[in-house]
Amino acid sequence: MSILSGKRKDGVWHGGDPSVKVAVRVRPLLSKEILHNYQECVRLVQNANQVIIGKDHVFTFDFVFGKNSTQEEVYAVCIKPLLVSLTEGYNATVFAYGQTGSGKTYTIGGEHIASVAVDERGIIPRAIQELFHHISEHRNINFHVKVSYIEIYKEELRDLLDLETSVKDLHIREDEKGNTVIVGSKEFEVECADEVINLLERGNAARHTGTTQMNKRSSRSHAIFTISIHQKQSAEYQNAAQDSISSKFHFVDLAGSERVAKTGNTGERFKESVKINSGLFALGNVISALGDPKRKSAHIPYRAAKITRILKDSLGGNAKTVMITCISPSSLDFDESLNSLKYANRAKNIRNKLVVNYNPEKDGIDEMEPEVRLLREALQDQQVSNQHLHDLNEEKGRTSSLEEQLTRLQVQYSSYRNCVDEALLLLVDLNDDVSLRRSRRDRLQSWISMVQKVRKEALTVQKTDTGTETSPVPHHITVLQQKRDLEKCQVFNYKLFI
Numbered sequence: 211m212s213i214l215s216g217k218r219k220d221g222v223w224h225g226g227d228p229s230v231k232v233a234v235r236v237r238p239l240l241s242k243e244i245l246h247n248y249q250e251c252v253r254l255v256q257n258a259n260q261v262i263i264g265k266d267h268v269f270t271f272d273f274v275f276g277k278n279s280t281q282e283e284v285y286a287v288c289i290k291p292l293l294v295s296l297t298e299g300y301n302a303t304v305f306a307y308g309q310t311g312s313g314k315t316y317t318i319g320g321e322h323i324a325s326v327a328v329d330e331r332g333i334i335p336r337a338i339q340e341l342f343h344h345i346s347e348h349r350n351i352n353f354h355v356k357v358s359y360i361e362i363y364k365e366e367l368r369d370l371l372d373l374e375t376s377v378k379d380l381h382i383r384e385d386e387k388g389n390t391v392i393v394g395s396k397e398f399e400v401e402c403a404d405e406v407i408n409l410l411e412r413g414n415a416a417r418h419t420g421t422t423q424m425n426k427r428s429s430r431s432h433a434i435f436t437i438s439i440h441q442k443q444s445a446e447y448q449n450a451a452q453d454s455i456s457s458k459f460h461f462v463d464l465a466g467s468e469r470v471a472k473t474g475n476t477g478e479r480f481k482e483s484v485k486i487n488s489g490l491f492a493l494g495n496v497i498s499a500l501g502d503p504k505r506k507s508a509h510i511p512y513r514a515a516k517i518t519r520i521l522k523d524s525l526g527g528n529a530k531t532v533m534i535t536c537i538s539p540s541s542l543d544f545d546e547s548l549n550s551l552k553y554a555n556r557a558k559n560i561r562n563k564l565v566v567n568y569n570p571e572k573d574g575i576d577e578m579e580p581e582v583r584l585l586r587e588a589l590q591d592q593q594v595s596n597q598h599l600h601d602l603n604e605e606k607g608r609t610s611s612l613e614e615q616l617t618r619l620q621v622q623y624s625s626y627r628n629c630v631d632e633a634l635l636l637l638v639d640l641n642d643d644v645s646l647r648r649s650r651r652d653r654l655q656s657w658i659s660m661v662q663k664v665r666k667e668a669l670t671v672q673k674t675d676t677g678t679e680t681s682p683v684p685h686h687i688t689v690l691q692q693k694r695d696l697e698k699c700q701v702f703n704y705k706l707f708i
């Protein structure tokens with residue numbers, strides 16, 4: 211992949227220049243403005259890229275577009291080079307800034323794509339078409355394309371492609387490479403331009419818009435539509451493992467700056483205006499800080515608003531960025547247009563830090579390192595618990611063999627006890643025999659006491675075993691005890707019957 215380098219030449223912007231490009235687009239007077247007989251207060255000096263407002267306010271920008279400029283022209287000059295850069299692995303951003311009703315949404319072109327004449331289509335649908343055309347012409351590269359669409363409404367993030375996602379689940383974070391990412395937003399993998407357009411239309415339908423005195427359908431939020439691409443040479447075309455490239459393109463349609471007194475906004479519209487203006491004010495401060503060559507402090511107030519946090523990569527970071535400032539030519543909007551031009555003028559000095567976003571194969575492995583470590587730990591845990599399981603099974607085996615032994619001994623024990631009971635009865639009977647000699651009677655007496663003692667001990671053990679008496683003695687001890695008792699009974703029976 212060749213990475214173009216160079217500066218603007220003949221009104222065309224070439225690739226590797228890191229400065230933020232600033233374009234100004236002046237829309238034609240709208241029919242209602244013509245009706246009110248408002249005059250045009252803005253002129254262009256096309257070949258010098260100059261905008262003159264009023265009598266003597268002259269500004270020079272990278273690109274200027276007049277009231278007769280076409281959507282195709284704006285796209286070809288400002289966006290086509292960004293799209294080329296995107297496919298080369300650079301991040302890209304276009305953001306439209308301007309007073310409410312100045313033509314931002316018209317230029318970015320996200321709305322009513324299906325019903326708009328092809329010539330009237332704005333930047334986003336053109337970029338989508340061109341991207342998929344590029345993909346179809348590069349069959350040797352595997353492309354994965356994803357899109358997401360979020361808005362910042364009253365300083366809260368909303369996922370326009372998944373309204374179920376709670377505001378609390380969307381967060382602006384920095385990844386390990388320092389790139390800004392929105393965590394929690396839905397990313398849809400897409401295969402063709404139509405799929406992307408459908409998602410874009412779906413998001414637009416969910417976006418906060420409303421009628422104001424200045425614009426019938428005014429955007430009340432900042433909207434960020436993002437196309438992310440991941441590309442890698444197809445396996446059959448590569449000789450060795452090759453790096454992949456990831457890059458993303460943000461299309462940002464900012465809510466319009468508005469003078470509350472002029473818009474006549476009240477209630478909810480008023481609250482929206484306050485939030486919109488404070489976000490744009492924060493953006494202006496970031497632009498001033500980045501664009502001021504005499505700036506002493508290194509601090510850039512990105513954290514002041516959500517929009518500045520999201521645009522951090524695009525302003526002063528790793529992205530090729532174009533700011534398109536839209537202005538109304540109407541004399542009624544002179545002040546707002548002059549302010550917008552001053553705002554845009556400050557952005558001209560911003561220089562970004564461009565790098566191609568390679569994902570080296572090795573890096574891929576490095577990125578997987580934490581996952582490998584976690585898996586290794588999980589495996590060790592598994593081995594430890596397997597050992598526990600094994601020990602437990604062995605213990606269980608020992609217990610069940612002891613239980614079997616115990617049952618056998620209990621059976622043996624009760625049969626011997628029956629014998630002992632029988633023998634005792636017999637001995638007591640014999641003792642009643644008056645004809646017995648004294649020496650035999652004494653022997654009989656000692657047997658009777660021995661048998662009674664054995665029975666007493668045996669009874670105690672049985673009570674413990676049947677649970678009539680609680681004992682903390684473990685099973686195997688009871689078994690041993692019973693075994694000893696049994697041996698005593700056996701010895702006794704042996705003595706008795708010899």
Ligand SMILES: Nc1ncnc2c1ncn2[C@@H]1O[C@H](COP(=O)(O)OP(=O)(O)OP(=O)(O)O)[C@@H](O)[C@H]1O
Pocket residue numbers: 236237238240308309310311312313314315316317425427428429430464465466467536
């Ligand atoms: N270059 C243009 N050529 C013709 N019509 C235009 C042009 N730019 C804007 N318009 C028309 O001007 C009106 C306002 O434009 P748009 O809605 O794009 O303004 P906006 O800046 O997005 O406003 P808001 O900030 O309130 O959302 C629309 O009717 C639009 O069609």
